[in-house]
Amino acid sequence: MRISIFGLGYVGAVTAGCLASHGHYIVGVDVHPAKVEDFNKGIPPIVEPGLDELLKDAKAKGLLRATQHCADAIADTELSIVCVGTPSNAAGGLDLNFVRGVAREIGEALRASRKPHTLVFRSTMLPGSTAKLVGELLGDLEKSGALRVFYYPEFLRESTAVADFETPSLAVVGSHDGSAPPADLMKNLFGEKAAVVNWPTAEMVKYACNAFHAAKITFANEVGRVGKAVSVDARAVMSLLCQDTRLNISSYYMKPGNPFGGSCLPKDVRALTNLARTNGLSLPMLENLLASNERHLSSLLHLITETEHREVVILGLSFKSNTDDLRESPMVDVAQALLGRGYKLRIYDPALNLAALVGANKRVIDTKMPHLASLLHTDLATAIGARGLIVAAQKCAPLAELKKLVTANHHVLDVNGWADLKEFSAKYEGFCW
Numbered sequence: 001m002r003i004s005i006f007g008l009g010y011v012g013a014v015t016a017g018c019l020a021s022h023g024h025y026i027v028g029v030d031v032h033p034a035k036v037e038d039f040n041k042g043i044p045p046i047v048e049p050g051l052d053e054l055l056k057d058a059k060a061k062g063l064l065r066a067t068q069h070c071a072d073a074i075a076d077t078e079l080s081i082v083c084v085g086t087p088s089n090a091a092g093g094l095d096l097n098f099v100r101g102v103a104r105e106i107g108e109a110l111r112a113s114r115k116p117h118t119l120v121f122r123s124t125m126l127p128g129s130t131a132k133l134v135g136e137l138l139g140d141l142e143k144s145g146a147l148r149v150f151y152y153p154e155f156l157r158e159s160t161a162v163a164d165f166e167t168p169s170l171a172v173v174g175s176h177d178g179s180a181p182p183a184d185l186m187k188n189l190f191g192e193k194a195a196v197v198n199w200p201t202a203e204m205v206k207y208a209c210n211a212f213h214a215a216k217i218t219f220a221n222e223v224g225r226v227g228k229a230v231s232v233d234a235r236a237v238m239s240l241l242c243q244d245t246r247l248n249i250s251s252y253y254m255k256p257g258n259p260f261g262g263s264c265l266p267k268d269v270r271a272l273t274n275l276a277r278t279n280g281l282s283l284p285m286l287e288n289l290l291a292s293n294e295r296h297l298s299s300l301l302h303l304i305t306e307t308e309h310r311e312v313v314i315l316g317l318s319f320k321s322n323t324d325d326l327r328e329s330p331m332v333d334v335a336q337a338l339l340g341r342g343y344k345l346r347i348y349d350p351a352l353n354l355a356a357l358v359g360a361n362k363r364v365i366d367t368k369m370p371h372l373a374s375l376l377h378t379d380l381a382t383a384i385g386a387r388g389l390i391v392a393a394q395k396c397a398p399l400a401e402l403k404k405l406v407t408a409n410h411h412v413l414d415v416n417g418w419a420d421l422k423e424f425s426a427k428y429e430g431f432c433w
């Protein structure tokens with residue numbers, strides 16, 4: 001392919017070198033004359049291991065040139081990749097001015113050249129940005145079919161960028177409506193294994209990845225600080241933590257849904273942060289886990305009370321499926337709050353046997369919901385009733401039976417990620433998706 005690369009910084013220069021090594025013809029575009037001059041000589045405008053050889057080789061094969069002029073690049077290529085910077089603005093927001101400038105220039109060049117073109121944004125941009133830029137600056141070209149636009153986030157790390165480009169840790173491409181890009185682009189550019197989603201999902205994946213990386217580093221550092229304060233080698237602790245690939249380094253606990261609860265997580269987070277405090281340490285991330293969890297619970301309550309329903313059915317009261325443990329169960333708090341606001345409540349939880357509850361578990365009921373017995377239904381049909389909001393906190397009822405009972409008079413609020421519920425005749429809403 002003949003490809004323009006806008007922005008010859010860390011991402012653009014590596015992208016140029018790697019794509020040229022695959023045999024593509026590259027025209028680099030940058031506003032900095034010095035970068036363009038270097039690039040035209042096959043000299044990398046940045047320091048990155050392995051890039052010198054790639055650019056030198058590309059130059060020798062006649063596969064590389066650079067220009068400051070957008071129209072020149074567009075006239076010479078069929079596809080453009082935008083890798084310009086997206087820095088923070090003074091308020092901490094995203095400054096899209098460089099991308100906007102490039103998109104405007106590309107639009108003007110394409111209207112003049114009347115050639116079909118493909119545009120791929122690689123700059124990191126918040127969800128909605130591609131749609132906004134296309135709507136503001138390129139809508140006519142896209143609608144006429146002259147321009148196809150993709151968002152293709154970059155996951156390379158500086159210092160290992162060439163290897164990361166060749167074998168990315170993740171490949172995701174966003175198209176306007178989530179439909180698959182043409183096979184030649186999948187093969188030559190995105191990679192045949194790339195996941196295809198819509199623009200905002202691809203944009204959000206990049207931010208979720210970077211926020212997750214930042215959260216991992218901060219978590220390890222906070223464990224390190226509290227470990228050192230109590231003479232424990234936290235590097236040894238974290239290395240053992242990483243050996244658990246079932247719960248720790250895995251997709252477990254990584255799905256948006258129920259707040260955490262139960263007899264261990266809240267209590268143990270409280271104890272660890274208390275230990276840090278008594279040692280004079282501040283651990284903002286760990287200290288805010290419980291606050292964030294409470295905020296999550298409040299947002300669930302808000303969603304429930306925003307619906308017009310005054311009858312609510314809770315599927316699953318205990319803190320997770322197949323247990324009768326009610327200690328610090330978020331759904332107990334939801335139920336208590338709804339009762340306090342005068343809602344008509346029905347609860348279905350086949351794992352709960354009130355007569356068998358003892359000790360701390362029974363105390364939860366005695367103090368928080370003394371009338372639980374009158375709300376708890378053992379018969380699913382009675383629990384579901386003829387109407388109301390079904391808050392599905394657990395997959396605790398057989399799907400086939402539920403399907404027979406849920407009607408268009410119900411509204412399903414899925415808290416746990418139970419996709420089958422979408423098939424019901426009732427209105428479906430995901431809690432945080």
Ligand SMILES: NC(=O)c1ccc[n+]([C@@H]2O[C@H](COP(=O)([O-])OP(=O)(O)OC[C@H]3O[C@@H](n4cnc5c(N)ncnc54)[C@H](O)[C@@H]3O)[C@@H](O)[C@H]2O)c1
Nearest residue numbers: 007008009010011029030031083084085086098123124154
């Ligand atoms: N650096 C990384 O490791 C990395 C990794 C993944 C994603 N990203 C994202 O990729 C984007 C680029 O990052 P970077 O580190 O390569 O940025 P950079 O600042 O190193 O390079 C950006 C280049 O764009 C050029 N530029 C600005 N306006 C231009 C215009 N109108 N026309 C042509 N060129 C123009 C600048 O002169 C500069 O050379 C950012 O959105 C960044 O968040 C960066």
